[in-house]
Amino acid sequence: MNAHTATHPHNRAVTLLRLILLASLLAAWEILAQSGWLYRDVVPSLLSIGCALASLLSSPDYYFHLSVTVLEIAGALAIGGTIGVLTGLVLGANPFAGRAIEPYIYYLGPTPKIIFFPIMIMWFGVGPGSKIAMGAVSCFFPIALSVAAGMRQIDPVLIRVGRSFRAQAWQMAWKIYLPAMRHPILNGVRLGLGIAIIGTLLAETKLSNRGIGHLIMRAYSVFDMPKMYALLIILFALAIGANAIVGRIGGLDTIRRS
Amino acid sequence: MNAAAAMMLRSVPAAVGLALFLGLAGVAEILLRFGVLNRFVVPPPSDIAASFGRLFAEEHLLTRFLATSQECLYAMVLLAIIGVAAGTALQQMPLLRRACETWIASLASAPIVLMYPLFLVIFGRSNATIIVMGVIAGLPPVILKTVEGLSGTRKVLLDVGRSFSLTRRQMFLKIMLPAALPTIFVGLRLGLIFSLINIVGVEFLINFGGLGQLINDLAERYDLPGMYATIVFVILVSVLFFLATERLERWVGRA
Numbered sequence: 001m002n003a004h005t006a007t008h009p010h011n012r013a014v015t016l017l018r019l020i021l022l023a024s025l026l027a028a029w030e031i032l033a034q035s036g037w038l039y040r041d042v043v044p045s046l047l048s049i050g051c052a053l054a055s056l057l058s059s060p061d062y063y064f065h066l067s068v069t070v071l072e073i074a075g076a077l078a079i080g081g082t083i084g085v086l087t088g089l090v091l092g093a094n095p096f097a098g099r100a101i102e103p104y105i106y107y108l109g110p111t112p113k114i115i116f117f118p119i120m121i122m123w124f125g126v127g128p129g130s131k132i133a134m135g136a137v138s139c140f141f142p143i144a145l146s147v148a149a150g151m152r153q154i155d156p157v158l159i160r161v162g163r164s165f166r167a168q169a170w171q172m173a174w175k176i177y178l179p180a181m182r183h184p185i186l187n188g189v190r191l192g193l194g195i196a197i198i199g200t201l202l203a204e205t206k207l208s209n210r211g212i213g214h215l216i217m218r219a220y221s222v223f224d225m226p227k228m229y230a231l232l233i234i235l236f237a238l239a240i241g242a243n244a245i246v247g248r249i250g251g252l253d254t255i256r257r258s
Numbered sequence: 259m260n261a262a263a264a265m266m267l268r269s270v271p272a273a274v275g276l277a278l279f280l281g282l283a284g285v286a287e288i289l290l291r292f293g294v295l296n297r298f299v300v301p302p303p304s305d306i307a308a309s310f311g312r313l314f315a316e317e318h319l320l321t322r323f324l325a326t327s328q329e330c331l332y333a334m335v336l337l338a339i340i341g342v343a344a345g346t347a348l349q350q351m352p353l354l355r356r357a358c359e360t361w362i363a364s365l366a367s368a369p370i371v372l373m374y375p376l377f378l379v380i381f382g383r384s385n386a387t388i389i390v391m392g393v394i395a396g397l398p399p400v401i402l403k404t405v406e407g408l409s410g411t412r413k414v415l416l417d418v419g420r421s422f423s424l425t426r427r428q429m430f431l432k433i434m435l436p437a438a439l440p441t442i443f444v445g446l447r448l449g450l451i452f453s454l455i456n457i458v459g460v461e462f463l464i465n466f467g468g469l470g471q472l473i474n475d476l477a478e479r480y481d482l483p484g485m486y487a488t489i490v491f492v493i494l495v496s497v498l499f500f501l502a503t504e505r506l507e508r509w510v511g512r513a
Contacts, residue, residue: 013353014357021357021358098271099271100278103272107496107497108493110451110499111496112456114459115473122298122299190367194369201372202371202459216375225379228376229376232376239367239369240368
């Protein structure tokens with residue numbers, strides 16, 4: 001993180017410590033697995049998790065389920081994100097609408113969206129439709145709030161500059177608003193992406209016949225713990241990776257900017 | 259302009275928002291009455307409002323609400339103890355902090371709630387699973403904000419402590435912790451929001467405990483008005499919760 005301020009040997013110490021931490025974590029896990037202090041199935045040995053991971057990654061079945069989930073999440077982000085950005089723009093540009101409607105979004109934001117899942121099933125059926133709806137509803141809130149807040153934080157000087165150059169409406173939008181809004185929009189999308197992933201996958205674990213969430217529940221129901229760990233590892237890697245990519249695109253470094 | 263008029267003027271947008279909400283409910287009601295919308299998908303708002311009494315009497319809504327609140331309370335206490343302790347440890351050991359801080363930050367963006375089948379295996383379908391899920395989901399922001407708050411202590415304050423030649427322990431308890439409290443509370447509030455989401459979510463998913471289970475039950479019985487009414491109640495709980503933490507934060511900030 002603070003690469004420019006840190007001296008070189010210090011960095012090496014950090015890397016060393018990280019490796020030691022990781023190694024001791026894995027060693028502790030393996031000891032726990034071999035000793036049988038906990039139920040054997042709850043803490044399977046690293047080897048069996050590795051095998052499960054390998055067999056999972058080499059099975060075509062897994063890629064089918066992965067593609068289903070990825071498409072659902074992409075659909076959710078596209079729908080929820082578009083509506084969220086538009087809502088945020090309207091609320092941010094119009095103070096009256098913002099003060100009338102934003103409190104509802106603000107307070108609905110921290111409710112667990114998964115409780116709307118039965119309604120989504122009623123509206124969109126038991127297929128991918130209800131999962132997409134679930135993800136879209138989940139990611140709408142952080143995106144709308146982030147865009148609305150970003151809209152209000154645009155430096156008024158920039159807008160005055162645009163006006164004094166007599167920029168047309170589309171020029172204002174394209175050359176002033178959008179560049180100034182890049183951070184809040186991307187930050188909202190990043191928050192929304194994480195939440196869309198959670199919403200979609202939780203809906204899949206509740207009721208579905210395809211997707212990664214379905215695979216996790218199937219592994220749970222037959223107590224195939226190594227496979228469950230393998231799926232969770234893949235899922236975490238994908239979620240953290242996707243988050244890092246969006247963050248890198250936006251030039252955001254840590255979550256502290258959110 | 260006098261104060262009363264200013265207050266009236268300030269409450270106009272809120273009133274419009276409320277009117278909009280009630281208007282939408284009214285439109286839905288009319289459309290349902292005329293059969294434009296399907297009442298097997300959207301129950302009439304009047305039915306939803308009417309089902310509250312039934313829910314309190316037959317489904318023990320209050321007991322379930324208290325069950326969920328109790329889980330939240332336990333999770334909150336554990337969250338505060340573990341999170342602040344871990345954050346303090348990280349802050350006191352700079353090397354460890356540099357090694358772990360980015361890991362914790364990326365953990366905050368990971369879908370931790372998806373680990374619930376794992377805890378289902380370890381603890382079974384019980385309160386323990388729900389509380390543990392709530393605590394784990396809320397930990398990263400508490401830890402990160404504790405570290406941030408403790409390291410952000412103003413240098414003047416530290417110098418005052420040094421000039422009184424305080425021990426490390428006194429320095430921490432008398433200067434750094436009080437100075438960091440507002441930031442720690444921001445973290446706790448964020449963490450609590452994640453906790454609440456996960457607690458009700460897991461209740462719904464594993465069909466156990468308080469309000470989440472009730473929604474699941476009602477959905478399975480196809481009791482639509484009851485389900486919508488319970489959802490309204492969950493939203494109410496999370497709004498109350500949110501307001502309470504806001505109030506708490508302001509109160510601590512002043513103290």
